[in-house]
Amino acid sequence: MPSDTNAPVEQNPSAAVGAKVPAAPPAAVARGDGPCGPAGECAAPPCTLVIFGAGGDLTKRLLIPALYNLVVDGLLDDGMQVIGVNRGERATDQWRDDLHTSLQQFAAERSSAGKADEASWNWLAQRLHYVAGDFATPETFERVKQAMSKNGSGGNAIFYLAVGERFFKPVVEQLGKAGLLDESSAGGFRRVVIEKPFGSDLASARDLNAHILNYASEQQIYRIDHFLGKETVQSILAVRFANALFEPVWRREYIDSVQITASETLGVEGRGAFYEHTGAFRDMLPNHLFQLLAMVAMEPPNSFDAETVRDKKAEVFEAIQPLRADDVVFGQYEQGPAGVAYRAEPNVAPDSKTETYAAARVYLDNWRWAGVPFYLRTGKRLATRRTEIAVQLKRVPFLMFRDLPVDALVPNVLTLRIDPAHGTRFDFNVKVPGPTMRMGKVRSTFDYNDFFKEQANVGYETLLYDCMLGDETLFQRADSIEGSWAAVDAVLHPTAGGALPVYGYAAGGSGPAEADALLARAGHAWRPLDDEPKRP
Ligand code: BG6
Numbered sequence: 062m063p064s065d066t067n068a069p070v071e072q073n074p075s076a077a078v079g080a081k082v083p084a085a086p087p088a089a090v091a092r093g094d095g096p097c098g099p100a101g102e103c104a105a106p107p108c109t110l111v112i113f114g115a116g117g118d119l120t121k122r123l124l125i126p127a128l129y130n131l132v133v134d135g136l137l138d139d140g141m142q143v144i145g146v147n148r149g150e151r152a153t154d155q156w157r158d159d160l161h162t163s164l165q166q167f168a169a170e171r172s173s174a175g176k177a178d179e180a181s182w183n184w185l186a187q188r189l190h191y192v193a194g195d196f197a198t199p200e201t202f203e204r205v206k207q208a209m210s211k212n213g214s215g216g217n218a219i220f221y222l223a224v225g226e227r228f229f230k231p232v233v234e235q236l237g238k239a240g241l242l243d244e245s246s247a248g249g250f251r252r253v254v255i256e257k258p259f260g261s262d263l264a265s266a267r268d269l270n271a272h273i274l275n276y277a278s279e280q281q282i283y284r285i286d287h288f289l290g291k292e293t294v295q296s297i298l299a300v301r302f303a304n305a306l307f308e309p310v311w312r313r314e315y316i317d318s319v320q321i322t323a324s325e326t327l328g329v330e331g332r333g334a335f336y337e338h339t340g341a342f343r344d345m346l347p348n349h350l351f352q353l354l355a356m357v358a359m360e361p362p363n364s365f366d367a368e369t370v371r372d373k374k375a376e377v378f379e380a381i382q383p384l385r386a387d388d389v390v391f392g393q394y395e396q397g398p399a400g401v402a403y404r405a406e407p408n409v410a411p412d413s414k415t416e417t418y419a420a421a422r423v424y425l426d427n428w429r430w431a432g433v434p435f436y437l438r439t440g441k442r443l444a445t446r447r448t449e450i451a452v453q454l455k456r457v458p459f460l461m462f463r464d465l466p467v468d469a470l471v472p473n474v475l476t477l478r479i480d481p482a483h484g485t486r487f488d489f490n491v492k493v494p495g496p497t498m499r500m501g502k503v504r505s506t507f508d509y510n511d512f513f514k515e516q517a518n519v520g521y522e523t524l525l526y527d528c529m530l531g532d533e534t535l536f537q538r539a540d541s542i543e544g545s546w547a548a549v550d551a552v553l554h555p556t557a558g559g560a561l562p563v564y565g566y567a568a569g570g571s572g573p574a575e576a577d578a579l580l581a582r583a584g585h586a587w588r589p590l591d592d593e594p595k596r597p
Pocket of ligand 1: 448
């Protein structure tokens with residue numbers, strides 16, 4: 062069934078990157094300190110954003126486009142400065158030109174306007190400065206300090222670690238030793254943003270936390286999980302807690318099972334070297350998928366205050382029953398309709414045992430969820446790109462329908478669609494029109510684009526803006542990171558039986574058959590990756 066699309070869709074041309082339809086930002090609650098833009102949101106306080114890894118992909122493809130979108134939305138203060146740090150001498154002008162080229166490519170790919178707005182780009186470009194230096198040597202941090210002293214961002218600074226995980230410790234250490242994290246002498250805030258992967262198991266995450274907390278306080282650390290920047294993920298709490306329909310049934314008495322899927326059609330895309338020692342499980346499960354799990358399973362917080370929300374999420378991680386080997390299935394793509402085998406990808410060992418697919422069965426040991434399986438799966442080179450959460454309700458009693466020409470009623474399923482579709486979908490039963498009583502399954506779909514203007518968003522805008530405002534709600538606290546790793550540590554370090562088997566699946570398929578068996582044991586089945594509506 063189509064959605065009711067009677068909500069007004071405002072028109073507003075803008076050249077923001079990431080929007081398929083040029084659009085103005087939506088009305089939002091004003092949160093910043095600075096002057097307010099047309100969106101009703103206010104500019105963040107002035108600050109210097111220091112990006113370590115200025116020459117990397119993340120900077121080009123996500124951070125600079127996100128900053129540009131914030132400029133378009135009027136959310137950055139005039140005192141904003143960006144200092145890019147990378148190895149290799151190059152002039153600031155050359156760095157700006159490189160970023161401009163990739164922003165234009167990005168705009169051409171993602172925006173129907175097809176090109177970046179020059180005035181907004183120029184505003185940003187004149188605030189970009191490049192500093193060459195190694196990430197671990199003190200001289201680099203002296204150069205950063207000098208570059209920072211030349212600008213007027215009121216002592217506020219964010220240090221963004223867009224670097225490989227091996228640099229997390231040395232960069233924070235050098236920042237600390239150079240006095241750059243000392244807020245009292247800076248006269249403003251000093252924050253550190255750390256990308257994932259935050260550790261590779263419980264011991265390494267603890268070690269990393271302990272190390273960086275020698276140089277910065279917990280309140281200064283912003284651990285990013287970019288899934289939390291997705292609008293549709295943030296909306297999970299709104300759907301759950303702002304609608305009387307859902308929350309009363311959101312518990313084990315009514316919910317049969319929950320499936321969380323993040324399937325990708327892409328392979329490892331030149332990241333073979335990274336992926337070989339990370340694998341699908343570490344890359345996606347204890348971080349992105351657990352964050353989705355927490356949004357679905359957490360108790361209602363009393364407010365959107367960062368600590369309140371993060372306390373509720375931490376309780377979820379604490380309640381996860383530690384996964385055992387038989388709770389997970391690993392797979393690796395082999396040659397198939399979508400392309401070559403993982404082992405034939407560049408920088409991948411020809412006998413690699415790294416998993417490109419992982420499925421897990423997770424139970425929470427608390428009053429709301431005891432006994433309800435949460436099935437999580439993620440994989441590269443699968444049939445469709447789809448990130449979603451399907452909440453399946455229990456079947457209703459069948460007695461009154463037993464004389465009808467129907468074997469079973471379909472269970473109600475609420476699907477929270479995160480990517481690439483944005484919205485919700487609800488499967489339910491109705492009477493098929495006609496003189497006799499026949500049952501049919503129908504589907505009601507809500508799509509964000511039908512109701513709201515499509516937003517310019519690469520997913521990092523909210524995260525950067527929130528960090529400038531000092532709002533840590535969407536960032537991960539040390540205890541949650543460690544709680545997540547603790548829940549999966551036994552799978553990462555199996556003591557009995559050695560390494561877990563890795564089963565093959567065809568590139569372009571739905572994952573290994575063994576993952577189906579994981580659910581079949583409890584009478585469940587994965588939702589098809591391409592279950593588009595069918596007429597009853
Ligand atoms: C990243 C992983 O964190 O998330 C990638 O390292 C994965 O392997 C990506 O492809 C998925 O994010 P998104 O936003 O494209 O769904």
